[in-house]
Amino acid sequence: MKFGVVRFPGTCDDVDAFLAASRVGEAEILWHADHDLKGVDAVIIPGGFSYGDHLRVGAVARFSPVMREVELFARNGGLVLGICNGFQVLCEAGLLSGALLPNTSLRFTCRQVDLEVVNASTSWTNACEVGEVLSVPAKHTTGRYYAPDPVLDELEANGQIVLKYAAGHNFNGSARDIAGVSNKAGNVVGLMPHPEHAVDVLTGSADGLKLFASAAAVPAA
Amino acid sequence: MSKHRELGLTDFEYDLIVEKMGREPNEVELAVFSLMWSEHCGYKHSRPLLKTLPTEGPRLVMGPGENAGAVDVGNGLSCAFKVESHNHPSAVEPFQGAATGVGGILRDIFAIGARPIAILDSLRFGEVGESARSRYLLEHAVAGIGHYGNSIGIATVGGEIYFEGPYEQNCLVNAMAVGLIETDELIKSAAAGVGNVVVLFGARTGRDGIGGASVLASAELDADMEKRPTVQIGDPFEEKKLLECSLELLDRKLLVALQDLGAAGLTSSSAEMAAKGEVGLDLHVRRVPLREQDMEAFEIMISESQERMLCVVEPERVQAVLAVCAKWEVNATAIGEVTDTRRLRVFDGEELVGDLPVEALVDECPTYELEPAEPATPLYPVPPKLIDTDDAGEILLALLGSANLASRKGVFEQYDALVGSRTVRRPEQADAAVLMLPDPANGERLTALAPPKGEDGPKPAIAVSIDGNGRRVAADPYRGAVEAVLECSANLACVGAEPLGLTNCLNFGNPEKPHIAWQFSRAIAGLGDACRAFGIPVVGGNVSLYNEGAEGPIYPTPVVGLVGELPDARMSGRLGFESAGDVIAIVSADSWKPSKAASELSKLRGEAVEGPLPQPDLGELKALHAAIRQAVRSGSLSSAHDVAEGGVAVALAESAIAGGVGAKVSALDDLFGEGPGAFVVSGPAEAMTPFGAAARVIGEVGGEALTIEGSLSVPLVDLERAFSRGLTDLLD
Numbered sequence: 014m015k016f017g018v019v020r021f022p023g024t025c026d027d028v029d030a031f032l033a034a035s036r037v038g039e040a041e042i043l044w045h046a047d048h049d050l051k052g053v054d055a056v057i058i059p060g061g062f063s064y065g066d067h068l069r070v071g072a073v074a075r076f077s078p079v080m081r082e083v084e085l086f087a088r089n090g091g092l093v094l095g096i097c098n099g100f101q102v103l104c105e106a107g108l109l110s111g112a113l114l115p116n117t118s119l120r121f122t123c124r125q126v127d128l129e130v131v132n133a134s135t136s137w138t139n140a141c142e143v144g145e146v147l148s149v150p151a152k153h154t155t156g157r158y159y160a161p162d163p164v165l166d167e168l169e170a171n172g173q174i175v176l177k178y179a180a181g182h183n184f185n186g187s188a189r190d191i192a193g194v195s196n197k198a199g200n201v202v203g204l205m206p207h208p209e210h211a212v213d214v215l216t217g218s219a220d221g222l223k224l225f226a227s228a229a230a231v232p233a234a
Numbered sequence: 235m236s237k238h239r240e241l242g243l244t245d246f247e248y249d250l251i252v253e254k255m256g257r258e259p260n261e262v263e264l265a266v267f268s269l270m271w272s273e274h275c276g277y278k279h280s281r282p283l284l285k286t287l288p289t290e291g292p293r294l295v296m297g298p299g300e301n302a303g304a305v306d307v308g309n310g311l312s313c314a315f316k317v318e319s320h321n322h323p324s325a326v327e328p329f330q331g332a333a334t335g336v337g338g339i340l341r342d343i344f345a346i347g348a349r350p351i352a353i354l355d356s357l358r359f360g361e362v363g364e365s366a367r368s369r370y371l372l373e374h375a376v377a378g379i380g381h382y383g384n385s386i387g388i389a390t391v392g393g394e395i396y397f398e399g400p401y402e403q404n405c406l407v408n409a410m411a412v413g414l415i416e417t418d419e420l421i422k423s424a425a426a427g428v429g430n431v432v433v434l435f436g437a438r439t440g441r442d443g444i445g446g447a448s449v450l451a452s453a454e455l456d457a458d459m460e461k462r463p464t465v466q467i468g469d470p471f472e473e474k475k476l477l478e479c480s481l482e483l484l485d486r487k488l489l490v491a492l493q494d495l496g497a498a499g500l501t502s503s504s505a506e507m508a509a510k511g512e513v514g515l516d517l518h519v520r521r522v523p524l525r526e527q528d529m530e531a532f533e534i535m536i537s538e539s540q541e542r543m544l545c546v547v548e549p550e551r552v553q554a555v556l557a558v559c560a561k562w563e564v565n566a567t568a569i570g571e572v573t574d575t576r577r578l579r580v581f582d583g584e585e586l587v588g589d590l591p592v593e594a595l596v597d598e599c600p601t602y603e604l605e606p607a608e609p610a611t612p613l614y615p616v617p618p619k620l621i622d623t624d625d626a627g628e629i630l631l632a633l634l635g636s637a638n639l640a641s642r643k644g645v646f647e648q649y650d651a652l653v654g655s656r657t658v659r660r661p662e663q664a665d666a667a668v669l670m671l672p673d674p675a676n677g678e679r680l681t682a683l684a685p686p687k688g689e690d691g692p693k694p695a696i697a698v699s700i701d702g703n704g705r706r707v708a709a710d711p712y713r714g715a716v717e718a719v720l721e722c723s724a725n726l727a728c729v730g731a732e733p734l735g736l737t738n739c740l741n742f743g744n745p746e747k748p749h750i751a752w753q754f755s756r757a758i759a760g761l762g763d764a765c766r767a768f769g770i771p772v773v774g775g776n777v778s779l780y781n782e783g784a785e786g787p788i789y790p791t792p793v794v795g796l797v798g799e800l801p802d803a804r805m806s807g808r809l810g811f812e813s814a815g816d817v818i819a820i821v822s823a824d825s826w827k828p829s830k831a832a833s834e835l836s837k838l839r840g841e842a843v844e845g846p847l848p849q850p851d852l853g854e855l856k857a858l859h860a861a862i863r864q865a866v867r868s869g870s871l872s873s874a875h876d877v878a879e880g881g882v883a884v885a886l887a888e889s890a891i892a893g894g895v896g897a898k899v900s901a902l903d904d905l906f907g908e909g910p911g912a913f914v915v916s917g918p919a920e921a922m923t924p925f926g927a928a929a930r931v932i933g934e935v936g937g938e939a940l941t942i943e944g945s946l947s948v949p950l951v952d953l954e955r956a957f958s959r960g961l962t963d964l965l966d
Contacts, residue, residue, distance in 0.1 A: 022471070022474070022475050022562065022563055023385075023471050023474055023475070024387075025385075025386070025387025025474070025653055026387065026653060028654070028655075028683065029653065029654065029655045031683055031685075032655060032683075032685065032686065033655075035685030035686065036685075036686070036688065039685075040683075040685065042683065060653075061387055062385045062387075062470075062471060062474075064471070065385075065469070065470075065471030065472075066385075066471075067471075120377075120648055121380050121381075121384055121648050121649075121650070122647050122648065123646075123647055123648070123649060123650050123651055123652065124647055150652050152384070152650045152652065152653075154384075207652070209655070210652045210653075210655055212655075213655070215658055215670070215693065215803060215804060216652070216655055216656070216657055216658055216670070217652075217657075217660075
């Protein structure tokens with residue numbers, strides 16, 4: 014399994030995502046200005062502040078050359094994971110439903126949170142079990158998941174709510190405690206917390222590795 | 235007022251400039267001299283004292299004089315680090331002042347080729363409980379630090395904050411950055427090679443920060459908000475690109491020299507590069523990309539616009555340099571050449587508008603002998619009395635809930651402490667932050683993306699700590715400064731790290747006043763003696779003087795940043811108690827004589843700030859720290875925490891709160907006294923044996939309360955509530 018990690022100007026967690034993915038497969042950096050996914054089997058859009066998050070978080074990145082390729086790749090069933098800023102980019106690109114709004118505190122918050130696995134059949138959670146709790150850090154200013162109620166109902170009905178903040182851990186005010194969602198097919202997942210920062214007990218937790226291991230276990234298309 | 239006085243130069247200095255120039259300087263030349271000969275750039279009042287600090291050590295790689303110092307951390311890697319102040323900008327505009335403080339210190343790190351991996355900060359404000367201004371400064375300075383560090387993707391892993399009346403008008407914002415580099419890739423800033431091209435890259439130059447180093451950083455602060463335009467505006471996105479671009483340029487070996495533009499902008503960076511290389515530079519100011527087209531030559535030379543770097547490039551490599559900059563969407567322009575004239579010549583179009591002798595600018599700034607005199611009367615007002623009780627339990631809760639000792643969670647949660655995946659100990663998990671290093675044995679490289687082999691061996695790491703207690707230095711400048719070094723070393727010992735090098739930021743009042751000169755010279759003597767006794771070299775730092783206003787000087791505040799190494803991050807110590815049944819011991823030096831002088835309790839009781847502080851035996855303390863370090867490294871202890879502000883009782887409470895478990899100990903002589911030389915450790919009984927007589931078992935971990943026989947018994951939930959709410963309650 015070869016992972017591609019997208020690097021925009023302003024991306025911060027690309028090296029961490031690269032090293033996390035390297036633990037379960039090969040990894041490669043994908044440059045924002047290239048129309049080239051280098052033949053990878055899965056794409057990770059990491060955290061950071063792509064293009065300085067000018068205009069609106071993720072709003073500029075979605076128009077970058079590499080995102081055109083990621084969109085095609087995703088719509089053809091390719092595995093895509095958006096973490097934090099990557100989640101925001103995927104929502105802006107319309108690959109995932111909903112939007113990320115400023116935290117209710119209006120502050121950047123960096124905190125270890127417990128996530129409950131709601132759907133363990135997506136390409137990025139199939140190594141987990143439903144109800145399993147993962148300890149993963151979250152760190153953002155704009156992470157309050159929002160979608161209109163009918164959309165949330167539909168997401169729930171379709172099993173597209175993949176991860177929820179455990180009771181008492183929803184610090185950003187996300188609707189229905191949603192921490193991560195998928196597209197209908199389950200090949201595209203986005204989440205605000207950072208599984209790539211939870212791959213080694215020495216730095217706090219290794220629970221996040223399961224997301225990468227899940228993708229690595231998906232047979233190549 | 236004459237022009238040179240407006241720019242902060244004395245008549246004597248002006249006459250000296252005329253003598254060096256052989257004529258009257260023109261407007262551009264005077265502007266350049268006023269900055270290079272400012273206290274901030276020229277260290278006029280501090281240079282003779284700074285020379286007394288020890289700068290040699292077995293692991294020293296780069297000492298004072300470069301953009302940052304560096305020490306060898308093994309495996310071919312060096313750790314570069316430096317602390318710097320941004321006090322006056324932050325007092326005028328706290329968000330941008332603090333943000334650009336972080337941006338500036340990060341540029342110092344990558345200017346020598348190192349990749350920044352961590353930020354720490356040391357902050358001082360007035361009493362937040364009483365002062366809306368201090369709450370405003372705290373909130374916005376913290377937001378500014380977070381904004382810059384989080385956005386550029388460098389972990390903020392530690393720091394300290396104190397609240398004291400004398401910082402009310404003149405807050406302190408000191409930022410420390412830590413970076414890593416392969417030792418043989420370290421780059422210096424000396425310009426070299428006549429005919430080589432000078433390239434300016436990064437943000438465009440605007441009118442922000444004109445005169446920041448002279449008008450703002452080298453004079454007493456008044457309430458004059460007209461200084462706001464002298465504060466720079468930061469853009470972490472621009473700096474993130476600049477960082478990656480600079481490191482790629484260096485990685486491809488395209489540069490002869492590199493220097494960041496900080497205080498005094500293009501002026502000081504070019505003059506310093508020329509001075510170090512013993513060459514001259516010709517600069518063409520009209521080639522500098524501008525934000526505002528009508529800027530004058532002197533404005534372009536002294537603008538402190540952020541996120542800019544200056545490099546020297548061989549002519550045949552200029553195209554390659556511009557191409558890398560274009561890839562990162564960073565402006566880059568050839569603005570000059572290296573010459574053999576030893577002069578900094580400034581051209582505006584065809585016209586020579588400035589012709590300055592480089593040595594005079596950089597190395598011949600006059601220095602002034604201080605005239606220290608111990609003050610006959612107290613310098614600082616007696617703080618208001620806040621508590622009036624002898625009940626030890628009530629005192630403990632008051633201390634834990636006081637602004638100085640309460641949890642900093644509400645602050646550090648606003649910082650990304652994790653980016654980079656190196657942070658083994660986060661804030662409030664241990665006395666120092668622990669950061670893993672790339673481990674070549676596991677296939678890891680600093681400069682290349684190499685997947686780890688996943689081998690389970692020792693993980694080399696560094697630990698970092700920053701500390702300085704102004705009230706204690708005010709009470710006893712010499713011993714207070716010694717304590718700052720001891721405190722950092724003790725913090726490192728508690729995670730198992732051995733000190734390698736030290737950086738300092740010396741924040742004082744107006745050194746032209748004898749009592750400030752006395753504080754300053756005594757504190758530097760203390761720093762020097764402590765560093766010599768511990769064998770720690772000072773690798774560089776920063777001086778911030780004139781921190782005073784109409785209401786008086788700040789507490790003298792030498793802030794110390796210490797970097798150490800530990801062979802295996804897996805053995806990093808923690809401060810929290812772990813298992814019920816573990817024994818608790820105080821491990822202390824014979825010379826440990828805690829006292830109430832200048833303690834947190836004395837402050838709450840409204841007592842005068844006065845010494846003497848207890849006298850430490852530096853040789854004995856060095857051995858004590860080594861013993862703690864060895865025990866932590868062996869993995870035998872469950873917790874280790876040094877006894878600092880608030881004394882043994884607060885140290886016990888902090889370990890209990892961090893571990894989420896209570897403790898019961900026997901009667902103690904001194905609950906709240908302060909003084910260097912003691913640790914609270916816990917672990918199995920046999921873990922205390924190696925300490926010999928230095929360890930005194932005092933009790934056991936367990937239960938839902940902290941009980942000190944004959945003195946207090948406080949439920950853990952009450953301790954936690956006081957600690958967690960102390961600061962946040964004051965802010966809401």
